[in-house]
Amino acid sequence: MIITIAILAVAAVFFAMGKVRSDLVALCALVALLLTGILTPQEALSGFANPVVIMMVGLFVVGGAIVQTGLAKKASGKLMTLADGNELRLFLLLMIVTALIGAFVSNTGTVALMMPIVVSLAQKGGIKASRLLMPLAFASSMGGMLTLIGTPPNLVIQEALTEAGYEPLKFFSFLPVGIACIIVGIVVLLPLSKRFLSEGEKKESDKKSRRKTLSRLMEEYQLAENLSVFTVANDSLAAGKTLAELNIHHRYGLTVLEVRRIKKSHTRIMKDVEQKLAGPDTLLTAGDIIYLSGNKETATRLATDLKLTAASSQNLTIYDIGIAEVVLMHSARLCGKSIKDSGVRRMYNVNVLGVQRGGDYITENLADLKLREGDTLLIQGRWKNIARIANEADGIVVIGQPLEEAAHVTLDYKAPLAAAIMLLMIAMMVFDFIPVAPVTAVMIAGLLMVITGCLRSVEAAYKTINWESIVLIAAMLPMSVALEKTGASNMVARLLADNLGEASPYALLAGVYFTTSCLTMFISNTATAVLMSPIALTSAVAIGVSPYPMLFAVTLGASMCFASPFSTPPNALVMQAGGYSFIDYIKVGLPLQIIMGLVMIGVLPLIFPF
Structure with missing residues (x-):
């Protein structure tokens, strides 16, 4: 037990310092648990086969297709229209829309669907994506408190009540609690996100501004x-x-x-x-x-x-055939030859559309133009052929990265198809009469996005996956097995709940919430809810109060965990895209987590009296 807690503490210190990549820290902690014999190899590797991790991989692919087809840009355009250029209205709209989706779709799925839309939204509105992505993840968790199916811990406390012979909760029994969570979240996140989440993207934006579009x-x-x-x-x-x-x-x-x-x-x-x-x-x-x-x-x-x-459209939209600039060096075979005699089309299967010589742009009578050293040629061809020039042609330098440029090209004619696949995935995840597990629904959607061409290629699909987030979650999930196996989590939970139960119902309620909240930073929210539900119910019965507020404190503590990037999959999903460090979650998530708890200690007894 002591070794497990020590490994966890060291990992937490390295996470907070931010000097070492978070996925590497998680892997080191996992190896330490293996070497000390606390976990077996099967237990240590179980995280990589966990349905949540597989679902995250699939959702990255689905999200990538939503971006590639321009569906994210269209959706963000609608939100921008509704916000009417007002940043406050945009923030409120984003929080509410995300929470409403999160009430019916898993919070992981909600973030994966909304993340590309938010990134596009930030670009359109000139707002840093980091300002919106963490609130997006938190809003999805808050939305899960609106309905019975919003988040797994809700179903866990429902089962605990039913097994104990209490009246089961209805579908919208959670609604008042969820609304209170969203209000608290908006009020707290508005100043915190502006204060702490407005940095981290300057270098990237500078890089983009220098790149020729x-x-x-x-x-x-x-x-x-x-x-x-x-x-x-x-x-x-x-x-x-x-x-x-x-x-x-x-x-x-x-x-x-x-x-x-x-x-x-x-x-x-x-x-x-x-x-x-x-x-x-x-x-x-x-x-x-x-x-x-x-x-x-x-x-x-x-x-x-x-x-x-x-034609109806007089614009040249770029899909599979792209354009790029190349510069001729002194060693280029094309120098001294006219374009028609250069063989550039025969050798590389590209056309020359224009030549920049000095400050002049030549676009007419190109066939007879003799090429010189230092000429910049605008070429047109399939992206793979342009990339081949960069790798094979001597004396020709391709400006930029053609394959990276291809990844930025929007396949907007595939947008309706991507929307249909996304809606199919949501339907399979929401409706119980469709006998498909959520992870299966995501895998089907990801495959369909690739097969139908919503993503340019299988390689493009792999590039959409944020492997740092995947490894982080997969390596940290077995930590919960170690804490439960050594009895550390059970000891902490019982110790705090039993001692606080003797004081007052409010003290017990606070103890249940904050104990659950702390454990969820290192154990999955579902596992924590399973662990804490019987303890909360037994403690409530022992002091003669209703178990309902205590069990709601369990699901709130398990779901409203914001102080760590690996406490919930949505937190991990936005980490890389937002450029966040572990300390960013502490700065923004910890105050929200504490304030949420303090408010709920007062609100829960009003909704569900002791």
Whole structure:
């Protein structure tokens, strides 16, 4: 017992210092428990097979797809409209919406769904994401107190009451308590988040501001100004012909940037966009969308000659075919050659859209332009081909990271499909008549997001997973096994509850809440509720008071644990995204946890009298 507590104390010190990565500290604590024989290898590794950990992995993938498809941006836009640019209104709206979702969906699922929306929201509103992400995690836990199914500890105390022969709680018996929690949370978090959570993202934002965005590249090379978009009609003279046969560049002086084909299903939910890099062999069919660069009057004349119709959108949205800048060094084979003779398309399967030479941007008559050392070329091609240039081409330097740029591209045509998958996942988690476990529902949703193309690739899905948070939770979960196995948690719980029970019902209530709250910092909230429920019920009966307020103190203490990143999965989920350290949870979560307890000690007897 003493060894377990010592290992836990040392780990807590390192967590608080923040000098060592939290996942590494957790793994060291786990190994120490193994070496001392407190845990068997099976017990130590049980956290990595825990359904909560597997669910977190799946939810990261689902959240990544919500971002990749632009669904997060659309949802955040709606919230921004409702907030009307007011930061206070935005904060209140976020807390309330998250809490309402958390009343019916697991708090882990709620955070995973809302986190990409909040990050997008922060970018739109010019607010640091760290200011909103921790309140988001806390609000999901508070929302769990609104209904019977909101959080597992609620079901634990329901079972304890039923087994003891007391009247079971109804679905909305928790509602008054939950509302009180949300009010306290908003009042406390509003000043604390502004005071302590407004740092930590400056370096990242500075880095982003220096990175050339795709829209900035298009603006510099005036692609948007010189862009014309047409659709090949059924009676068009271009239908059934290749670009070589049409000879558009030589006849009109225009450059075909891309040919795009949109496929829709009967339901209109399934939609796919097939992009083709313009080449001599590209065959045009009715319904194809042609993107042209050059004089707009000439483009209009071409459209008249070939019976093309103006497309509904005149913007060049980037999906699988991207753009990037490359710089020619003195050793580049392309130097001294014209673009048409350089073989750049044949070797790398990319097109040259423009050349920056000195302060000038050249976008017309590119075929005969001779390339020089120091020229910056704007190239267009599939992201993987652009990345191949970076790895294989001698004397050509690709500016930026193409594959990272590809990860930022929004597949907005997949947004309805991603929304449908997300709603399916929520339905499977909420409705009991669907015989699917929550972890299974999340795994199904994650797989569907990858299979249907809501994420660009399997590799992109893996990159959405925050492995530091996963390892942190998986390594800390066996700590609860060690505390229970050595009897440390049971001893602390009984010692505090028994001693305080002799004083007064309020003292016992405070003892139950804060004991549960402290234990939940190191043991899962469900395990703590299972441990503390019989102790709280027995203590209440022993001093002749109603067990209801005592058991509510158990579920509150287990669910309202905010002072540690690994006390609940939502806290861990937002840790990396918000750039938080262990001490940030102490600064914001601990005062909230204490104030919540003090308020609830007074409120619970009013709702459920002794």
